Amino acid sequence: MKTKDKIVLTSLELFNTNGERNVSTNHIAAHMGMSPGNLYYHFRNKSDIIYEIFKNYELLVDSYLHVPSDRPIHIHDLISYLDAVFNGLWAYRFIHRDLEHLLSSDERLRDDYRHFTLRCLEGIQRIILAMEKSAIYRPMAEQQRKSKALNTWLIVTNWMTYLKSIHVSENAEEALSRKSIQHGVYLVLDYVIPYLYEDKRELALELQEKYRFDGIAPKPELSKAS
Amino acid sequence: MKTKDKIVLTSLELFNTNGERNVSTNHIAAHMGMSPGNLYYHFRNKSDIIYEIFKNYELLVDSYLHVPSDRPIHIHDLISYLDAVFNGLWAYRFIHRDLEHLLSSDERLRDDYRHFTLRCLEGIQRIILAMEKSAIYRPMAEQQRKSKALNTWLIVTNWMTYLKSIHVSENAEEALSRKSIQHGVYLVLDYVIPYLYEDKRELALELQEKYRFDGIAPKPELSKAS
DNA sequence: ATCTTTTTAGAGTATATACTCTAAAAAGAT
DNA sequence: ATCTTTTTAGAGTATATACTCTAAAAAGAT
Numbered sequence: 001m002k003t004k005d006k007i008v009l010t011s012l013e014l015f016n017t018n019g020e021r022n023v024s025t026n027h028i029a030a031h032m033g034m035s036p037g038n039l040y041y042h043f044r045n046k047s048d049i050i051y052e053i054f055k056n057y058e059l060l061v062d063s064y065l066h067v068p069s070d071r072p073i074h075i076h077d078l079i080s081y082l083d084a085v086f087n088g089l090w091a092y093r094f095i096h097r098d099l100e101h102l103l104s105s106d107e108r109l110r111d112d113y114r115h116f117t118l119r120c121l122e123g124i125q126r127i128i129l130a131m132e133k134s135a136i137y138r139p140m141a142e143q144q145r146k147s148k149a150l151n152t153w154l155i156v157t158n159w160m161t162y163l164k165s166i167h168v169s170e171n172a173e174e175a176l177s178r179k180s181i182q183h184g185v186y187l188v189l190d191y192v193i194p195y196l197y198e199d200k201r202e203l204a205l206e207l208q209e210k211y212r213f214d215g216i217a218p219k220p221e222l223s224k225a226s
Numbered sequence: 227m228k229t230k231d232k233i234v235l236t237s238l239e240l241f242n243t244n245g246e247r248n249v250s251t252n253h254i255a256a257h258m259g260m261s262p263g264n265l266y267y268h269f270r271n272k273s274d275i276i277y278e279i280f281k282n283y284e285l286l287v288d289s290y291l292h293v294p295s296d297r298p299i300h301i302h303d304l305i306s307y308l309d310a311v312f313n314g315l316w317a318y319r320f321i322h323r324d325l326e327h328l329l330s331s332d333e334r335l336r337d338d339y340r341h342f343t344l345r346c347l348e349g350i351q352r353i354i355l356a357m358e359k360s361a362i363y364r365p366m367a368e369q370q371r372k373s374k375a376l377n378t379w380l381i382v383t384n385w386m387t388y389l390k391s392i393h394v395s396e397n398a399e400e401a402l403s404r405k406s407i408q409h410g411v412y413l414v415l416d417y418v419i420p421y422l423y424e425d426k427r428e429l430a431l432e433l434q435e436k437y438r439f440d441g442i443a444p445k446p447e448l449s450k451a452s
Numbered sequence: 453a454t455c456t457t458t459t460t461a462g463a464g465t466a467t468a469t470a471c472t473c474t475a476a477a478a479a480g481a482t
Numbered sequence: 483a484t485c486t487t488t489t490t491a492g493a494g495t496a497t498a499t500a501c502t503c504t505a506a507a508a509a510g511a512t
Contacts, residue, residue: 003489003490019326019327019330021247021327022330024468024469024470025469025470025471026468026469026470034490034491035490035491035492035493036470036471036472036491036492037471037472037473037474037490037491037492037493038489038490038491038492040470040471040472041488041489041490042489044471045470045471046469046470046471097326098326098327099387099391100245100323100324100387100390100391101245101247101324101327103390103391104245104248111394113391114391114392114393114394117388117391117392118392144416147412147413147416148416150388150413151377151381151413151416151417153388154380154381154384154385154388154413155377155380155381155384157384157388158380158381158383158384158387159380161325161326161384162343162376162379162380162383164326164329165325165326165329165339165340165343166340166343166344167340168337168340186373187373187376187377187380190370190373190374190377191377191417194420194421195420229459229460250498250499250500251499251500251501252498252499252500260460260461261460261461261462261463262461262462262500262501262502263460263461263462263463263501263502263503263504264459264460264461264462266500266501266502267458267459267460268459270501271500271501272499272500272501
């Protein structure tokens, strides 16, 4: 593997575990056992590394957010979408956690991210529409479809941040178990299910159950205020 | 007003407009026309300023997230909750935007925020339950109530970040108009309405309509990928 | 009027960070 | 075998930032 690719991989790993803000270019170089000078031979600056990582993420998401063209869409497709989405979210979790700062320090990323978001929202709407056509979703007005897509987006992109914020320990690795990530799928399904036709609901509820994870809120301790 | 309170106010203002990360203690002092030394006379460090701001926010939210004890709950109460929530969100918007970093650099804040979140989730659940009892919401299982509360929380706390991320300009002030903030109310209502009894839906839809704002996604431009 | 406490200014400092520059080593081409 | 290009190490730098320290001014108490 080329040094350049290794830098991207190492950076992603460090960003994910420590947060972009806490990982300097010196850290990345040190972690790879190379000199800072060398790192800067491969990348002009830190933003370029981040940008390249984002581009990979974009590619990943764009690759799976498609309505099947050769056959009607099925409930299982919905599950695969959600699975894929939350896996991607996990693999690039630093992006949504440090989004604010990333966007404010790189105009190019900001632009791309905006388009990426709009593209995803359109994709979700197309999926909803396809579901309506296969008699899975009840038909709805365009405005409603928009709201559904947006709410779904908000839930999905905030899931990582929520999980990190709710856990006691600073150390993300133990807190953010695979299981707790998957509970995101459960939540989105909870949002989706009321709009399904009655005959599909049972299957959906069954599938949903596999994603449930109750160990999220760590302590059932009594809260201070009412 | 005491200098200490002025520091808190100025900091909140600067954090909101520029993001906590981009506002140094030197900036705050300069913006107030005072010396850094003076600022550090009033606050031991930057974290203490942030902590005090958070405590104010906590107080604000805790003050309105209550089920009325003397009368049954009404749909209008729901609207007031949402109005209050989004106003609070706006007034302290830097918190949810820079949450990740704030929590990772202050253990005390981290703990308090966790409790705050759990408290809010419980509050939302209590409101849902009260709505069920006043024959507004259809009755649901506890697990479902939990999911609803959590999804609502995710939508609400991500709304600010979404708005900032989707706008072209770096300058938040023009992008984040009062109107676009309010669209968050519209979205949450969209989530809520299907669970209402039929006879309440029309009123809810009417109330919802006032919060609609279509100018969110700035350009209807064609996206690059399908 | 004098003493004490609070508040302020302003210069200064340690540290981290993103990034540069130069020279040497390694790899590749013919 | 020699030349050219790519890759690397390592020392160094400018800058921002959070925070400290000291001395003086202002405010308050009696």
